[in-house]
Amino acid sequence: MPSPLREVRDGRFERRGVRLLVKRDDLIHPDLVGNKWRKLAPNLAAAAGRTVVTFGGAYSNHLRATAAAGRLLGLSTVGVVRGQELAERPLNASLARCAADGMRLRFVDRSTYRRVSEPETLAAVLRAADAPRAYVVPEGGSNVLAVRGCRALGEELRGRADVVAVACGTGGTLAGLAAGLAGGQRALGVAVLRGGFLGRETQALQEAAFGHRVGAWDVDDRFHFGGYARVPAALEAFAADFEDRHGVLVERLYVAKLLYGLVALAEEGAFPRGTTVAAVITGAPFTG
Numbered sequence: 001m002p003s004p005l006r007e008v009r010d011g012r013f014e015r016r017g018v019r020l021l022v023k024r025d026d027l028i029h030p031d032l033v034g035n036k037w038r039k040l041a042p043n044l045a046a047a048a049g050r051t052v053v054t055f056g057g058a059y060s061n062h063l064r065a066t067a068a069a070g071r072l073l074g075l076s077t078v079g080v081v082r083g084q085e086l087a088e089r090p091l092n093a094s095l096a097r098c099a100a101d102g103m104r105l106r107f108v109d110r111s112t113y114r115r116v117s118e119p120e121t122l123a124a125v126l127r128a129a130d131a132p133r134a135y136v137v138p139e140g141g142s143n144v145l146a147v148r149g150c151r152a153l154g155e156e157l158r159g160r161a162d163v164v165a166v167a168c169g170t171g172g173t174l175a176g177l178a179a180g181l182a183g184g185q186r187a188l189g190v191a192v193l194r195g196g197f198l199g200r201e202t203q204a205l206q207e208a209a210f211g212h213r214v215g216a217w218d219v220d221d222r223f224h225f226g227g228y229a230r231v232p233a234a235l236e237a238f239a240a241d242f243e244d245r246h247g248v249l250v251e252r253l254y255v256a257k258l259l260y261g262l263v264a265l266a267e268e269g270a271f272p273r274g275t276t277v278a279a280v281i282t283g284a285p286f287t288g
Helices: 034-048 061-073 082-086 093-100 108-113 119-128 145-158 172-180 198-210 233-246 255-268
Strands: 005-008 017-022 052-056 078-083 104-108 163-168 187-192 217-218 276-280
Touching: 005 187, 005 217, 017 198, 034 052, 034 061, 034 108, 034 145, 034 172, 052 061, 061 093, 078 093, 078 108, 093 104, 104 108, 104 119, 119 145, 145 198, 163 172, 163 255, 172 187, 172 198, 172 217, 187 198, 187 255, 233 255
Parallel strands: 017 276, 052 078, 078 104, 163 187, 163 276, 187 217
Antiparallel strands: 005 017
């Protein structure tokens, strides 16, 4: 780090007078890519060698990144996976990678999973995982330390673009990015989940990390394509076309939605002529 910042010549932006840059956080490390490493690094330091327990769904990029970090750094990791029914099925490719990297997987029913923020429920889950004194990282990795870690992303982009856009699942990257940008720059989060909650979550994370809302930022909730891990044919075709145009591999669950949203916004005239937009490429495609 800092990761490379490169210009992409794309007629869909150029005819609107908009310049597109890509911030290649996907090149930081082959296993600990992009915002996952920025969020994990300060948390792993805080764990100080303790077992790390974290949470996610069956296709969680965050679980895979945590498992890889455990393998690379010699840390014990436990992944609490949403959906007790998955325990009776063969592991999908994503969870199999976690297990291959040494992560112990523990499946919990969805009702319990929704309550893991409650101290008593969390304590019970940790006991069941044989990790009662573990260091806990929340789902998606977004907490105060993660937000502060992602502030460096904004600092790397100071003065380089008018708008810096990032795909958002839990809001931690957006919260830190916006705090690191300079005055006059704006951060844009493109939500990959339904629900319209990311604005509130991002502000809450900033208040916890910095004491107040920081920087100019907003969230666009229109480009989730039905929710997390939903990749309909139109989005798949868009991502494949972007790859063909620019030679940049496009991760489907986050990055494809970000880039699709930016093209749509450019075509809507959301960016004034002369605007430079930087898209943060937070992850690489998972190949199984």
